[in-house]
Amino acid sequence: MMREEVLQNLFAERDAISDMIIDIEPQNDDQRKQLQTLMQRRDRITGAINEVISAAFNEAAAGLAGLVSDLEKQTGALKQLGKTIDDVAGWIALVDEIIKLVVSILTLAGG
Amino acid sequence: MKTTKAVLAHVLIFMTLSVLAGCASQSPYLKASGDFATAVDNSMSTLRGMKDLNSQLCQQRARLDYLFHRLEQRKLPESDKPVYWAAYATKFDYQVPQSDGTFKNQNWKTHCTQIHTADAIVDKALVGLSAYASALKKISTEDFSGADVQSLANDANTLAGEIIAPSRATDIAKTLPNPLGQLAGALLKNYAGHKIAEVVGTADPDVTKILDGVGNYIDALLSEEKDAAGQMSEVLNAADEGLPRNSMEILQFFNLSSRWTDDLQAKMDAQQTLAAVLKKLQAAEAALATAGKQEKPDAAAELKTVLGNASVVIGDIEALNKAIQGKGGSNK
Numbered sequence: 255m256m257r258e259e260v261l262q263n264l265f266a267e268r269d270a271i272s273d274m275i276i277d278i279e280p281q282n283d284d285q286r287k288q289l290q291t292l293m294q295r296r297d298r299i300t301g302a303i304n305e306v307i308s309a310a311f312n313e314a315a316a317g318l319a320g321l322v323s324d325l326e327k328q329t330g331a332l333k334q335l336g337k338t339i340d341d342v343a344g345w346i347a348l349v350d351e352i353i354k355l356v357v358s359i360l361t362l363a364g365g
Numbered sequence: 366m367k368t369t370k371a372v373l374a375h376v377l378i379f380m381t382l383s384v385l386a387g388c389a390s391q392s393p394y395l396k397a398s399g400d401f402a403t404a405v406d407n408s409m410s411t412l413r414g415m416k417d418l419n420s421q422l423c424q425q426r427a428r429l430d431y432l433f434h435r436l437e438q439r440k441l442p443e444s445d446k447p448v449y450w451a452a453y454a455t456k457f458d459y460q461v462p463q464s465d466g467t468f469k470n471q472n473w474k475t476h477c478t479q480i481h482t483a484d485a486i487v488d489k490a491l492v493g494l495s496a497y498a499s500a501l502k503k504i505s506t507e508d509f510s511g512a513d514v515q516s517l518a519n520d521a522n523t524l525a526g527e528i529i530a531p532s533r534a535t536d537i538a539k540t541l542p543n544p545l546g547q548l549a550g551a552l553l554k555n556y557a558g559h560k561i562a563e564v565v566g567t568a569d570p571d572v573t574k575i576l577d578g579v580g581n582y583i584d585a586l587l588s589e590e591k592d593a594a595g596q597m598s599e600v601l602n603a604a605d606e607g608l609p610r611n612s613m614e615i616l617q618f619f620n621l622s623s624r625w626t627d628d629l630q631a632k633m634d635a636q637q638t639l640a641a642v643l644k645k646l647q648a649a650e651a652a653l654a655t656a657g658k659q660e661k662p663d664a665a666a667e668l669k670t671v672l673g674n675a676s677v678v679i680g681d682i683e684a685l686n687k688a689i690q691g692k693g694g695s696n697k
Contacts, residue, residue: 261588265595272599275437276606286442293437294460298468300430301461304476307588357462
């Protein structure tokens with residue numbers, strides 16, 4: 255089930271982001287603002303999860319399997335990122351890419 | 366002598382009628398229909414006992430979302446004011462990605478209110494299926510007006526008109542009023558004849574649609590519960606990270622986290638059982654309808670499927686009810 259696979263990836267991604275938020279301790283306001291941006295990205299993953307649960311989903315859409323496979327690779331890449339405050343910008347950039355990919359999946363499966 | 370003959374004749378007639386009645390009650394098709402009806406009725410009662418499942422889950426997810434943000438607030442700039450408990454459902458927006466690259470703000474209250482309406486429609490469908498099951502049970506003994514099912518269909522149609530926000534659960538709920546109305550019509554038309562195979566045959570397409578709809582609804586709920594489980598785990602990790610080294614507080618945290626996790630797991634187990642139960646009812650319904658179309662329904666091989674599935678469903682629902690009662694035993 256493609257929908258289930260997409261959801262499993264999004265759950266894993268949000269877990270990883272949450273762990274990152276829990277683990278790092280910002281030392282100054284710049285770092286706090288960066289963390290704030292990462293928390294906003296976490297909320298976008300929550301929004302994406304709600305959308306995938308709610309949307310009509312054509313499991314047989316052409317090209318869907320390829321996009322889901324890309325999503326799985328990005329989940330793996332997210333887990334490989336460094337886990338210090340200096341790595342937060344990299345996390346934000348990768349989550350933005352993941353969100354774009356999920357929008358493509360929803361457009362394809364929902365269209 | 367005449368009196369003795371008359372008495373004997375009455376006894377003979379009585380015995381013949383008793384044997385016929387016995388045969389009727391032993392009819393394999395009638396027995397399968399009765400067992401199926403019992404399985405449907407028990408399942409729908411259990412499902413109805415869990416009504417508002419989806420909207421409760423929505424509220425639980427909103428609260429967990431609040432808790433995670435609140436626990437991590439200390440790490441954010443002081444200028445970033447928290448959204449407090451009382452305002453969280455209406456003032457906190459989570460962001461939904463759009464196809465044009467923008468994000469639409471949605472608050473939890475709007476989301477959960479729409480879902481609550483969907484729960485109400487699914488509840489009507491469950492009552493409709495219960496009415497169908499009661500009708501099957503009553504068919505050989507009394508008339509059934511079908512009026513209750515008709516009124517349920519009308520209520521469900523009114524509720525469907527109130528759903529605005531698109532969601533899988535609400536879409537599924539919106540498909541239910543139409544089959545409910547058709548089911549009411551089928552029952553009204555066929556009850557007069559008291560021919561159970563005809564009633565099952567006529568109602569089958571609509572009963573199948575309703576069972577499919579309820580099954581899909583339960584599947585959608587399971588996805589949301591998995592999401593809630595993930596959120597809960599994140600909340601507990603966040604709380605654990607800030608926990609002081611005080612033994613009593615650690616024990617309290619352990620107690621609370623064990624309870625929360627066990628409660629959610631019990632709900633997920635119950636819904637997985639219900640999802641499996643619905644699949645068995647779908648198979649039993651199809652087999653009963655197929656058997657009813659055959660020249661000799663009583664000899665149909667499909668009846669074994671009906672009886673087997675009905676028996677498993679009745680057992681599963683009984684076990685599930687015991688598990689639910691056991692869970693809430695302290696409240697009795």
